[in-house]
Amino acid sequence: MRTVLSRLKAAYPVAECALHHESPFQLLAATILSAQCTDARVNQTTPALFARFPDAPALATADVKEVETLVQSCGFFRSKAKNLVGMATALVERHGGEVPRRLEDLVTLPGVGRKTANVVLGVCFGIAEGVVVDTHVGRISRRLAFTTESDAVKAERDLCELLPRSRWVSFSHRLILHGRSVCDARKPRCGECVLRSVCPRVGVGGTGEE
DNA sequence: ATCCCGAGGG
DNA sequence: CCCTCTGGAT
Known part of the structure; x- marks a missing residue:
C-alpha cells in the first residue's frame, strides 16, 4: 500500500477537483451533474447555469424546464434538473441556503448520494468522512x-x-x-x-x- | 456496442 | 438485488 501511495503521488502530484466552482453550492451542483458524464462536459455546462442561478435561493425558485434545457447535454437531464432544484430547495428550507457539513445531512438532499457527499466534504471542507x-x-x-x-x-x-x-x-x-x-x-x-x-x-x- | 467521477426506486 | 434515467465519447 505504501508503494502504491507514493507512486500515485509521484504520478499525480496535484490531487485537486477538476470541476469548476466558486462555492460549496456550485461544487455540489456540478457533482450532481457529473454522474455518468465527463468533467469537461460539466465544465461546459455550469457557467451558463451558475450565471442564471448562482446560489441556492436562486436555483430553488427556478423553473425546472429551464434547468432541463441548461443541463441537457450532461445526460439524465430530467432527473438531474429536478434534483438540482430539489437540492436547492432543501438547502433553503433546512440549512439556511448553505451546504451542510455533515454526511448524514448531505445524503438526504435530492440527487446527493454517498459519493457526491464525500466529494463536497473533502474538497470544500477538508473533511474525510470516507x-x-x-x-x-x-x-x-x-x-x-x-x-x-x-x-x-x-x-x-x-x-x-x-x-x-x-x-x-x-x-x-x-x-x-x-x-x-x-x-x-x-x-x-x-x-x-x-x-x-x-x-x-x-x-x-x-x-x-x- | 459499451461505458462513463450515480442516485432513486421497485 | 435489479432496473431506469440519458447524452456523449470511444
Whole structure:
C-alpha cells in the first residue's frame, strides 16, 4: 500500500477537483451533474447555469424546464434538473441556503448520494468522512486486490481500513485521474502504468474483476 | 456496442 | 438485488 501511495503521488502530484466552482453550492451542483458524464462536459455546462442561478435561493425558485434545457447535454437531464432544484430547495428550507457539513445531512438532499457527499466534504471542507468510491476507484481497487467488493459501500469500508485517514481524499482523486488516463475500464494501458509491478493482473490476463 | 467521477426506486 | 434515467465519447 505504501508503494502504491507514493507512486500515485509521484504520478499525480496535484490531487485537486477538476470541476469548476466558486462555492460549496456550485461544487455540489456540478457533482450532481457529473454522474455518468465527463468533467469537461460539466465544465461546459455550469457557467451558463451558475450565471442564471448562482446560489441556492436562486436555483430553488427556478423553473425546472429551464434547468432541463441548461443541463441537457450532461445526460439524465430530467432527473438531474429536478434534483438540482430539489437540492436547492432543501438547502433553503433546512440549512439556511448553505451546504451542510455533515454526511448524514448531505445524503438526504435530492440527487446527493454517498459519493457526491464525500466529494463536497473533502474538497470544500477538508473533511474525510470516507473514501470516495466511484466507478474508477472501485474498478482499480478491485484490480489491485484492495477489495473484492463490487458494492461501493462495502468497497469503501475495505479501503478505509487499508488507508490512513489523512490519505482518503487524495487517494480517491489520484485513482480517478489514474482511471481516466491509464487504468480505464475497457483497455487499460498497463505498459504505461506506474503500479505495474504491484498489480496482480499484469501478465495474468483477464480483468482481475471476475 | 459499451461505458462513463450515480442516485432513486421497485 | 435489479432496473431506469440519458447524452456523449470511444
